[in-house]
Amino acid sequence: MKYNTLIGFIFLICCFFISTTSIASDSLFKDELSFDSTEEELVSFSDSDDIFEIGENNDKGSSGLGVKLSNKWSINPKDKWNTTKKRSELTLDVKGLLPESGYGELQITTKRYWPNDSQQSEEISNIEVDRAFVQFSSDNWSIKAGKYTIGWGEIEGGPIDVINPIEGVTEPSVESQWLINTTRYWDNSKLSFYYNHNPDITKINNITLNDDSSSEFGLRLDYKDNLGDNSVYLARLVPNSALKDIANGNSYAQPYQLLGYSANQSVGGYLIKYDFAYKSNLKHNRPSSLVNIDRIDWGIALDRQKEDRTWSFTLNSNYLLDYYSDFLTPGLTQDVSTSRHNLSYSIGVNDTFENNGYKWNILASSVSNGDIKLISTGIDWDIDDNWSSLIKGTRVTASSDRAFSVLDNYERVAIELNYHF
Secondary structure (H helix, E strand, C coil), X not given: CCHHHHHHHHHHHXXXXXXXXXXXXXXXXXXXXXXXXXXXXXXXXXXXXXXXXXXXXXXXXXXXXXXXXXXXEEEEHHHCXXXXXXXXXXXXXXXXXXXXXXXXXXXXXXXXXXXCCHHHHCCCEEEEEEEEEEEEECCCEEEEEEEECCCCCCCCCCCCCCCCCXXXXXXXXXXXXXXXXXXXXXCCEEEEEEEECCCCCECCCCCCEECCCCCEEEEEEEEECCCEEEEEEEEEECCCECEECCCCCCEECCCEEEXXXXXXXXXXXXXXXXXXXEEEEEEEEECCEEEEEEEEEEEEEEEEEECCXXXXXXXXXXXXXXXXXXXXXXXXXXXXECCCEEEEEEEEEEEECCCCCEEEEEEEEEECCCCEEEEEEEEEEXXXXXXXXXXXXXXXXXXXXXXXXXXXXXXXXXXXXXXXX
């Protein structure tokens, strides 16, 4: 654990213990393979950026201690059903009120990797701080500091949801970071500013990362009108994943600028969500060097809920304003040509069975002319107040001559059993 991380962790622990009030999901794909390109991520998940908003009656504001014991397995049907993941996790989740209109959360997970787990070749066990923050609020202001995630944009994994690193492609989840965020509230609007001194960057195995010392910051204005919710964004960001420089074999994660807009509105029984982003000074590969480019990204999502069933459809687009015919995208096994315009989509549905303890879901995603296609389906079962379980199947097909070729015929079945104290 880095020194500044340790100091921040100790500070947050102290804040919890001085309170006058007594304060009583893993990437399947990350364990086996790491993907280098951030250009073609499928989906992601992110938390709200305001956990404890003023005037909001939120269950997250209640004090308490939660304990969860999980056992997770993953098997590969393509390889005689051999086990690829076998681990046990103990998660402690503390949340509660602090003096001076404060609130805090702390979540720590201890992991034990068993012999059949692919991760055990690197480590037998570890301890991770998943979330650790304090927040203080007044009538018009709030400030939040610690390790958490910030949710930007209306579309998960869309053009503006780019602050938090994503663990994997086939089963993505979000990595929290050490951040500070302050917000000013008005009747129908709010203005927030966040700063990250040392952003997390997903490195490429066995490739040197040059210059990872940049900070990032962003400004967000939210306001309501007669149609729905609107947001405007201005940011200096650091890429979540390093980009390989094909010419010299090193990798970089140099800052770029973002100007964005997002909105949502309800039409009939549908919720329509929009994201638009102009990104400048992005790096891209030509055979002899990395060059700066500008890109326009947009996304549109449509959600439809009827009783317990929810349908969702998302379409995302990337268009390179600066383009050369010899542009290359680094892949796991080969470098491939880059298209000027790329589209990706996902469609999903989830519902409950007649017994509300059971939930099922299906998700299908595709990237750019069928370069990669993913389908997953799962069932969640809330057995009782303490026990829960899930089973999930994932299959990926990919073109043999494109950047995702190593994922072709990827299949996994994941099983999880949880006990909540």
